[in-house]
Amino acid sequence: MIMTMHDDEEYLFRALKVGASGYLLKNAYDEEMLEAIRAVYGGGIYIHPSVAPALVREFLTKNEVDEKINSYELLSKREQEILPLIALGYGNKEIAEKLFVSVKTVEAHKTSIMHKLGFEKRTDLVHYAIKKKFD
Template sequence: MTIRVLVADDQELVRTGLRMILEAQPGIEVVGEAADGARAVQLAQQLRPDVCLFDIRMPRMDGIEATRRLAGRGVSDPLAIIVITTFDLDEYVYGALKAGARGFLLKDAGPELLVQAIRAAASGDALIAPRVTARLLQQFADLDTSTAPLQPVEALTEREEEVLLTVARGRTNEEIAQELHISLSTVKSHLASLMGKIGARNRVEIAVWAYETKRVGR
């Protein structure tokens, strides 16, 4: 099945480069491009792509608000959105994750990681660039928030706490299985249980919750 992707970035050169990288891969098609957030939301609602690839800083509407409108809490049929950004202590990234982004990458991540992120998002998973997971989330672990993070509806088991920490550190399912000496299906089972207990929709929100509740320290 072909993965249909919408690309939004205010720089034409970046959009062209992303299109070339993605369409060189089997089973991926770029179905639309947008130069600003407002147009990205409009196209996404019209085209219903499998994955949206959004820059954060865009005119008219930034990537955070575009993400919130398409994937935020309360959206009945949220789209899979990946945010691409330049790190540079970019406080907007945290906002994008809270708004419902399924993952994020740095613009220098490289074609291989970009394609992995697209395929992961299309399959219902999420990919956080491993080398920036801790750096980025820890930048915001001590920020005050308007509301305290929700506590689990049921206490986490010891194994779930272990899985939680590995997710927060950017481990893939395969890496978690190897590190904890459990099967891949067991990892997926624990992730599903975690999401149900803490009200997370994907592994990105699991990681954010782990930092907000101080389960992962500096």
């Protein structure tokens, strides 16, 4: 299937998600349409060059998020216990009380979590935890 659409990233992503193998803009020339049809018919893909950068950006962003989600497995058991509590808004003292450890221990684990996941700010850690969807 080849889609002819607008120069809008959202249309591109939707088309690809539903199985499009080609993407042209509405104002594509006849030669370009033939090129796209040949490419797709031959088992390949065709993406209009003006929307290709958006596709690459989306791929790289998704890849980065997936890597961080997968890096959750690098966390120790205790770090995996602490992360959802951080996401729920508990402070270091509250987390320490819940887990029967010292505040310094919580701070050390939080620093380790941020290092392992590549975050610099607590807010990044909270956003990550929300995306991870802890129960």
